[in-house]
Every structure is written in structure tokens, then in C-alpha cells.
Amino acid sequence: MTPSSQGKVDQKENINIWLEQINDQSKAAVSIDCVIFGYSGDELYVLLIECNMPPFEKMKSLVGDLVRNDEHLKEGASRILAERTGLKDVYMEQVQAFGIPDRHPLGRVISVVYFTIISIHNYDLIDLDQRKPHWIAIKDIDKLAFDHKKILDTSLATLRNKIRNYPLLFNALPKNFTLIQLQQAYENILGISFDKRNFRRKLNGMPYIKFTNEMQQDVSHRPAKLYTFDFEMYEKLKEQGKALFQL
Amino acid sequence: MTPSSQGKVDQKENINIWLEQINDQSKAAVSIDCVIFGYSGDELYVLLIECNMPPFEKMKSLVGDLVRNDEHLKEGASRILAERTGLKDVYMEQVQAFGIPDRHPLGRVISVVYFTIISIHNYDLIDLDQRKPHWIAIKDIDKLAFDHKKILDTSLATLRNKIRNYPLLFNALPKNFTLIQLQQAYENILGISFDKRNFRRKLNGMPYIKFTNEMQQDVSHRPAKLYTFDFEMYEKLKEQGKALFQL
DNA sequence: TTACTATGTGTTTAAATGACACTAAGATAC
DNA sequence: GTATCTTAGTGTCATTTAAACACATAGTAA
Structure with missing residues (x-):
């Protein structure tokens, strides 16, 4: 039963329902995925890592991880990117949240997606956790782990839209x-x-x-x-x- | 310890870490807030409800609730809107996710925000759960519960942007x-x-x-x-x- | 029939866009 | 040192789009 199907409830009761829900069924894991576009001077790449989670073991995925309880989403994006790839001081913007219920094999994981575009020559990738971060040309990508291909497509549309209206590309x-x-x-x-x-x-x-x-x-x-x-x-x-x- | 700070781990171990994390510290409540703009023919309104949660008891808030474990975010938005206000068949688009850690008094709640604009004359509000849904003119709003004023401002910017490039306003x-x-x-x-x-x-x-x-x-x-x-x-x-x- | 009220219409000017082909500057080869 | 190669850099005209601006029109009400 949800608070909204309760009819008239007093305030304390209502809060108890909330607390119960927050501790129980309505909690979800929240992850952040970073779509880091890289431009080489003649081609557009995206930063991917090896996925080590069944059933996607041999596939590649975006740079992502679970968000921490106490961090801002944007800071989480920066932290995760740094931990997995060594990239620091990369300004990202949110694309949107992705949350179809079965997008993750281990249960419900809602992903908040951030993106940016940088020059692949200005940054060195460091494989801090054996996930082999590397640039892959967009045109060579047809499948990715989870729903990351859909996330990539949406982010690419966002990128294309943004660079025509904001001077974003100069960073690349x-x-x-x-x-x-x-x-x-x-x-x-x-x-x-x-x-x-x-x-x-x-x-x-x-x-x-x-x-x-x-x-x-x-x-x-x-x-x-x-x-x-x-x-x-x-x-x-x-x-x-x-x-x-x-x- | 996060998966990303582990160094080399075998696959099974890695998954165990994920499972543990998903069940523990990295879970967050996820809510959906609906920013329903209403146009009257001469003024822009937004649909608000009474907030019954301390410390915001006397304030107004956007139409929101916790998302269910098994529902798509967009469907959750429709469900919550219908449950709280009686509005049905309202097409909404996502604005973005809001997730500053202290935005909710009961703990971490990440909110995914959806918006639309409709004509206030085409729909009847039904107070299904004693939260008194009602239209308030945008110009009369200066404070809202939680971080809903910020969410409203962002959504209003999105609305203004969208109606200049998509025929969204004809729905209103x-x-x-x-x-x-x-x-x-x-x-x-x-x-x-x-x-x-x-x-x-x-x-x-x-x-x-x-x-x-x-x-x-x-x-x-x-x-x-x-x-x-x-x-x-x-x-x-x-x-x-x-x-x-x-x- | 006159007055009132909001609707509906055209032209001119300036600015932005689209199409299009040759010269310029430096490096290299002979 | 002259010729050749390669990429950089430039101007005009035609078309489209945007901005500024004022009065006649169709119906209602007095």
C-alpha cells in the first residue's frame, strides 16, 4: 500500500508509511554512467571499459558505478570517472535518468547519466581497477552491455544538439x-x-x-x-x- | 570498499561486491516528481499539493511519490499523477534527476522529474488522497517544500526552451x-x-x-x-x- | 446609423544565409 | 631557383528571413 492510496491518514502515520517504504520496497540501487565522448581530430570516440558482470562478461560498457549515499550526483560522476579511468577535472552535464526495471541483471538499478566531450590527446587513461578503459570509435559500436547502447544513442543526440547551441566543442x-x-x-x-x-x-x-x-x-x-x-x-x-x- | 577500488578481483568476487552494495549502503529511495504546468488562457500555473511531511507541513510541493520497484519511470510518473490528482492520459517528458544528498528530511531520496503542459480547463482535479491538488500561478510562488522550487525553476526553463522548438504548447x-x-x-x-x-x-x-x-x-x-x-x-x-x- | 472592439492584412528595409571558384603561402622536388 | 604540390584563405551576388510599422474589416451593442 502506498501513501497515495491510503485515504485520510494523520501526519505521523503518513510519515511512518514513508519511512517504511524508504527502508523497504521502494529503495533502488542508483548508479551513475559517464558518457565521455572523445575527439581525435578526425573521429568521434567514446570511453568504454570491460564489463565483468554476467551475462555481459565479454562486452563493453560505459564508465559507471554505484553512487554513494552521501555524494552529489555530479560529484559521484567525477569520482567514478576518476576511479575507473584516472580522468580528473572533467566537467560533465546530466543527460537524464534511465530506469527501465530490467535493465540490470542484479535487480533494479536506476542510472543517472552524465556526458561531456574532451580531446583524447589531452588526457591519459589509467587503468586503476583492471577494467581497461579505452576509446572506441562511435561508428564501430553496435552492442554494449546493459542498455548502454541506448544510453549512448541518447547521449549522442544530446551532444549533437548541444554543440550547435553552446560552445562545448572547443573543449575537445x-x-x-x-x-x-x-x-x-x-x-x-x-x-x-x-x-x-x-x-x-x-x-x-x-x-x-x-x-x-x-x-x-x-x-x-x-x-x-x-x-x-x-x-x-x-x-x-x-x-x-x-x-x-x-x- | 567499492568495486572500483578493488584492484584485480575475479568475477564472482566482483559480483558479490555488487550484490552486497546493492543490498546495503548504495541503495536510495527514488521518487518521481511531476511538474504539471497548466495554462488558463492568460496565465501559467503549476499543479501543487499540500505537503504533510515535517518540516514542510504547511508548505506546498510538486506532485510526487516513491517509484515502485517494478515500474518504468515514465509509467510511475503517470501512476503517481493519477493517484494524487485524478489526471489521466497526460504525456510527460523527463527533465532530469535531482539528487543532492540532503534534499529530503527522511534520508536520501533521488527524484526523477517529469513535466508537461496542459490546459487547466481540459482536466478536473480529484483529491484522491487528501492532499488538495490545486493550480497556483507561477508568479505567486516563492517557496516550496524540499528543493521543489529549484526543480520548478529548472523545469520552467526546460518548458520555455521546448515550446520554442516543438509544438508542445498546442496541448495547452x-x-x-x-x-x-x-x-x-x-x-x-x-x-x-x-x-x-x-x-x-x-x-x-x-x-x-x-x-x-x-x-x-x-x-x-x-x-x-x-x-x-x-x-x-x-x-x-x-x-x-x-x-x-x-x- | 453610429460607436465600439478586437480581427486581420502588406510593404519596405535590413540582415542573414546559401551558392560558388580562384589566389596565396609555404614546403618539397628537380 | 624554378616549378610543383598542398592546403589556407578570400568576395560577390541572389535568395531568404526577420523587423518595423498603420489602417481597413466584421461583428456587437447602444
């Missing part, structure tokens, strides 16, 4: 980048192509994308200009309602 | 509506105003917004044309990538 590029690197990153991740001149016209119109006065080095052709994204300036303009990033 | 209008009703709904909810002629030009350009051949009745002035939103046509065009709803 070198600090100084060329406009062609930037264009290709968008093209590779969105799966569409942009007109070079129109793309550059739009980006050059954004004051927070700044030429660094430096040029590409060690290339056997005309070196490209290096630009950088001024996050501070962007945030300031955005507060004033004067910066709308759109691609 | 009469089946047949005038363009002025539609424009005012957008203005009231977004808090901005649109130019009447530009707004109508844009809406008239959407083939799935159809004139019904009917006119407003019983008004003491020139009657307005009644339009309807053809969801079927919209979905069909959208599949073909040929319908982008944007306001």
Missing part, C-alpha cells in the same frame, strides 16, 4: 586551433558538411573567437592561422544577452 | 484556437512579445496549422478564425526532415 580541440580543424570537428560529429566560406564568415563574426597571432607550425604547406576561444568574454556577453552561439 | 490550448490565443500563450509563458503580423505570417506558413472553416462564437466583436494543429501531418513532415517548428 587544442587550445589554439585552426578554423579548418573546427569546421571538420563539427562536420565529423554532426555528420553534415558546411560551406567553407560561409562557416568562416560566421565564426569570424564571433568576437570571442580570437586570432592568436600565431600560425600553424611544421606543416608542409601554407600554415593556417591559429584561433582561440575566449570563454570569459563569451560568458560576459552571454550574461548581457549579447552572445548567441549558433551553428 | 483548445483543440480549435485563434492565432491571437496562440500568440498570447507564447507571450505569457515566455515573457516576451511578438509582432502580430510577423507572428501570423510565420504561423500561416506552417502547413500543419490549419484553418478549421469555423469562426469564434459568442464574442461581441469581429469573430476570429479558428485553427487547429494537425499533429499527424506534422509528424509525417518531420520524419521527412521537412518540418522545423521554430518560434
